[in-house]
Amino acid sequence: MKIVVLGGGESGFGAAYLAKKKGMEVFLSDKGLIKEDFKKLLIDADIEFEEGQHSEERILAADWIIKSPGIPKKADIIFKINQKGIRLSSEIEFASQFTDAKIIAITGSNGKTTTTSLIYHILKNDDLKVGLGGNIGKSFAKQVADEDFDYYVLEVSSFQLDDIQNFRPYISLLLNLSQDHLDQYNYNYEEYALAKFRITENQENDNFFIYNKDDVMSQNLLEKLEIKAKMIPFSTKEKLKEGGYLNDNKMVVKLADEFSMKIEELSLVGNHNIANSLAASIAGKILQINNESIRNSLMTFQAVEHRLEQVAEIDGVKFINDSKATNVNATYYALESMKQPAVWIVGGVDKGNDYTEIEELVKKKVKAIVCLGLDNQKIIDFFQDKTELIYSTSSMEEAVKVSKSLAEKGNTVLLSPCCASFDLFNNYEDRGNQFKNEVLK
Known part of the structure; x- marks a missing residue:
């Protein structure tokens, strides 16, 4: 059986490795660049792969295609696979x-x-x-x-x-x-x-x-x-x-x-x-x-990293990393659990967010908003009349400095972005780790 795996990250490599172990003919294709550690694993497992392109003819000759979850279902290659009626599965399937x-x-x-x-x-x-x-x-x-x-x-x-x-x-x-x-x-x-x-x-x-x-x-x-x-x-x-x-x-x-x-x-x-x-x-x-x-x-049980994670308390100000909150509802839970006035760091890649869900909580719990993203306009427009203090920043270093200057003893600085991280960071973990590093600096 000819297996093609799309995507060369954790799940893509795992699927290719399992297919190889089951004696199938395997080819892995990643339109982006594959990280060096996964490349080494592919070479060690003797799995054929390509990066920086999708060789369509080869992909469309597969019996079964395994797709990494990060590849959008509206991608051109996915459309062509579906047109040909090739079985397309996730790693879990x-x-x-x-x-x-x-x-x-x-x-x-x-x-x-x-x-x-x-x-x-x-x-x-x-x-x-x-x-x-x-x-x-x-x-x-x-x-x-x-x-x-x-x-x-x-x-x-x-x-x-x-x-x-x-x-x-x-x-x-x-x-x-x-x-x-x-x-x-x-x-x-x-x-x-x-x-x-x-x-x-x-x-x-x-x-x-x-x-x-x-x-x-x-x-x-x-x-x-x-x-x-x-x-x-x-x-x-x-x-x-x-x-x-x-x-x-x-x-x-x-x-x-x-x-x-x-x-x-x-x-x-x-x-x-x-x-x-x-x-x-x-x-x-x-x-x-x-x-x-x-x-x-x-x-x-120890709480998960990047989910309401207490980073430090500095000069009476608590710093909380909730970088995993990539939608409005997740941030709702974070704001709801705040016991002290919060300086809220928010922003990133908007996924069609409707901020009305957290409007009342923001009025009640947030003393200042620090936007962190390449395009903060939607957040500024929505919240500008809901809080007195709203700032725009475009790096984690700047966001943490501004937040520290706004926070007083007894306040909390909360990173709970409501948005995906891909404008400024590799992923939500990278965003959370940068926040922790800047706080501890």
Whole structure:
């Protein structure tokens, strides 16, 4: 079988490596330049590759094409592949065909990385043989090739779900839905939401689907869709007969038996993290992990880097790195958790953002806005009459200096950009690391 892999990053290399190991004929093509460390891995694995171009004739002669999630579905080469009717899959689809391990897959607009890491921590803490992959950790395909895990916990994006055919998790979780990546979904919120729901489309009645009963869009779509998996809800607003909910500052999970824990014992703070902890606990109970082990995991879990990460306190000013907040809803959670007046660093590549969702929170919590991006005009126009102080900057060094000059003792400087990072940075990690470096300088 002729396999072509598009994209030479973590997921692309992993897919090519697995295909090679399975005895397939493999060719990897990247329109950009491949990083030196991945190039070396490709050479060591004797995988043929090209960079800086797509050799169309060769690509379109493939039996199966594996696409990295970063390649836009509107790209010219993707159009041609679809025209020819060649099977086009994501790495998660491809790798899942070669493992019998139970897959726990997590999607949603916000909280994916935290909840995926938390479920992985719960399983690892219970001494299960488990791998972490998808949008986080090491390549899922590479682990399928080299490891012998019984479980995989995968963070899954809508882009990866766009390119599945048979992907069937044992447990799927849809944490929440908010308007994100609309530029890739014809600026249609329902189209984006339905892409997320694909996580459950191949599940059968011996599988589980964990969903958020408080999420309006999820509830609307559940009325139209036929879900075969056993559905288990969680809610922070109402008591449930089955699932996870809040009751008198306690989180409760009711399945075959009951698990409960005081909110103050959780290592994660904020309302959104109570929802994430409920979802993760339900997954733990489905996998028959005992209550004591789940409780211990929820108490010992360390928050994810670049997600409400406390960097330092300098002269009474807290500096918080929330660079992973690349949409308005993620920033909503960050602002909601602020206990002190905030100097808010915001901006980057706008993905069709509607800032009305956070307008009232900004009026209540933010004393100054520092825009960070090549084009800050949309943010300035929207917020100029909502706060007295608004500044435009075009480098992290400048943004941190301006923020420090504005912040007084008892304030918080919050980097929570609402936007993608690609105008000034390689990715959100690069943006978060630069913020931390400038703060510590």
